[in-house]
Amino acid sequence: MFTRPGAFAVLLPVKSPGTGKSRLSTLRDDQRARLAAAFATDVVDACLRADGVAGVLVVSDDAAFAATLAARGAATCADPGGGLNAALRHAAAHLHERRPDLRPVALCGDLPSLVPGDLATALADAATQPGPCFVRDADTTGTTLYCASYDGFDPRFGAGSAAAHEGSGARPLAGELPTLRRDVDDVDSLADAIALGLGDSSADVVRSIGLLPRGS
Ligand SMILES: Nc1nc2c(ncn2[C@@H]2O[C@H](COP(=O)(O)OP(=O)(O)OP(=O)(O)O)[C@@H](O)[C@H]2O)c(=O)[nH]1
Numbered sequence: 404m405f406t407r408p409g410a411f412a413v414l415l416p417v418k419s420p421g422t423g424k425s426r427l428s429t430l431r432d433d434q435r436a437r438l439a440a441a442f443a444t445d446v447v448d449a450c451l452r453a454d455g456v457a458g459v460l461v462v463s464d465d466a467a468f469a470a471t472l473a474a475r476g477a478a479t480c481a482d483p484g485g486g487l488n489a490a491l492r493h494a495a496a497h498l499h500e501r502r503p504d505l506r507p508v509a510l511c512g513d514l515p516s517l518v519p520g521d522l523a524t525a526l527a528d529a530a531t532q533p534g535p536c537f538v539r540d541a542d543t544t545g546t547t548l549y550c551a552s553y554d555g556f557d558p559r560f561g562a563g564s565a566a567a568h569e570g571s572g573a574r575p576l577a578g579e580l581p582t583l584r585r586d587v588d589d590v591d592s593l594a595d596a597i598a599l600g601l602g603d604s605s606a607d608v609v610r611s612i613g614l615l616p617r618g619s
């Protein structure tokens with residue numbers, strides 16, 4: 404599993420696109436699903452161009468969508484159920500059985516502006532931390548990235564996850580990291596992501612639903 408050089412494996416949790424991004428409530432269901440799929444696609448593409456990333460392991464309850472991400476170069480495993488943190492712990496165990504040399508990094512799949520440089524910068528910083536660390540989201544209360552050794556891997560994603568991660572002893576990573584912090588949960592954060600710039604798949608969908616002018 405994985406052919407790129409690097410010390411980190413990104414664990415990417417991806418809900419079935421038809422069930423995610425429910426807070427993008429002004430969009431139609433089909434538009435939300437296309438956006439959620441495009442976000443995850445762009446995150447996989449950015450990760451697989453980032454220094455330090457040996458590979459991406461997608462954990463998803465949607466085998467068909469996971470296969471489309473596998474075609475872009477990700478490995479996949481099935482979501483066992485039980486929610487986001489359970490899915491991440493399962494992915495970490497799946498990774499550890501196959502590549503115990505790699506450090507697991509949980510990354511949200513809703514970062515359509517992510518550029519490889521921001522992820523590489525965060526991982527270079529994480530490599531200097533002996534213990535767990537995390538990246539706060541742009542709103543500062545949530546988390547977009549959590550990294551720990553397999554033995555200490557204890558993700559606490561969910562409402563108020565930044566405080567939960569800090570309370571568990573994980574260190575917040577400093578640095579601007581604008582595209583790594585910009586998760587998209589609602590229409591305001593989507594507008595912020597559009598202003599930062601989107602990956603190709605997300606830009607195509609945003610353009611096709613009329614949120615970006617053609618040609619931009
Ligand atoms: N595999 C897996 N991924 C999940 C699960 N819950 C959330 N995710 C993913 O984790 C990331 C962050 O999740 P949220 O911000 O809650 O996104 P969401 O559930 O799509 O959005 P909302 O419907 O607005 O809550 C997204 O990439 C989701 O696809 C889960 O139970 N299993």
Ligand SMILES: C[C@H](OP(=O)(O)O)C(=O)O
Nearest residue numbers: 545546560561562564588
């Ligand atoms: C996954 C969660 O994202 P939210 O949906 O709260 O932005 C978090 O920040 O831990």
